[in-house]
Amino acid sequence: MSPRKAAALDGGDLSLREHLIATAQRMIAERGTAGLTVRAIAQEAGVAGGVLYNHFADKEELIALALRAHATAIMRGLGALPEPGTGTVEANLRAYVVHGMALHGRMVPALTGLIATPEVLARFAELSDPGRDWRHRLRDYLDAERGLGRIDPGAPVDAVTSMIVGACHEPVLSTLFQGRGIAEPAARYYEDDLVAAVLRGIGPREPAAPDPA
Numbered sequence: 001m002s003p004r005k006a007a008a009l010d011g012g013d014l015s016l017r018e019h020l021i022a023t024a025q026r027m028i029a030e031r032g033t034a035g036l037t038v039r040a041i042a043q044e045a046g047v048a049g050g051v052l053y054n055h056f057a058d059k060e061e062l063i064a065l066a067l068r069a070h071a072t073a074i075m076r077g078l079g080a081l082p083e084p085g086t087g088t089v090e091a092n093l094r095a096y097v098v099h100g101m102a103l104h105g106r107m108v109p110a111l112t113g114l115i116a117t118p119e120v121l122a123r124f125a126e127l128s129d130p131g132r133d134w135r136h137r138l139r140d141y142l143d144a145e146r147g148l149g150r151i152d153p154g155a156p157v158d159a160v161t162s163m164i165v166g167a168c169h170e171p172v173l174s175t176l177f178q179g180r181g182i183a184e185p186a187a188r189y190y191e192d193d194l195v196a197a198v199l200r201g202i203g204p205r206e207p208a209a210p211d212p213a
Helices: 003-010 016-031 038-045 049-054 059-078 089-114 118-126 134-147 157-178 191-200
Strands: none
Touching: 016 038, 016 049, 016 059, 038 049, 038 059, 059 089, 059 118, 089 118, 089 134, 089 157, 089 191, 134 157, 157 191
């Protein structure tokens, strides 16, 4: 271990396992996951390559843990989401959409190198905490607002959740499969228009009743 990395551990704030996860997380944040190797992580962490296997079952476990830490850091930086029954449903939904767009947009660099490594994505999903996961929180928010009577009691919250999540996923998928220069920017999906479509739908409006006067 290099003197610089050893000094970072001497304070006792991080175990070597935590140091390795933090190192891989920082590398993911700076350069994504494409080409991320055990040798590169070990070199950045200031340890011998074989040390990683003393603390993780394999490279995939380390990257999945680092990716989860990266996602958690992003979500923490985006701030709190609205609680059911506060503010207006329209403003709250917009906050969820803005949060989702930002979350997925910032995760793109970390995901582009994982298309060929589904085992990492599977382990990343296993580490998810539904209580903090944005998608589950959105679904729970809609369900709670339905229970409070602030949206239609028959509102299909699962379908609405999928609609909003899909709108936030689309820019990510476009970038992954078409390339950053070809994909439509997320700004095309105006948050206000998406929220309006959710709340008011796209069916024809009933004509206004004539003024009896």
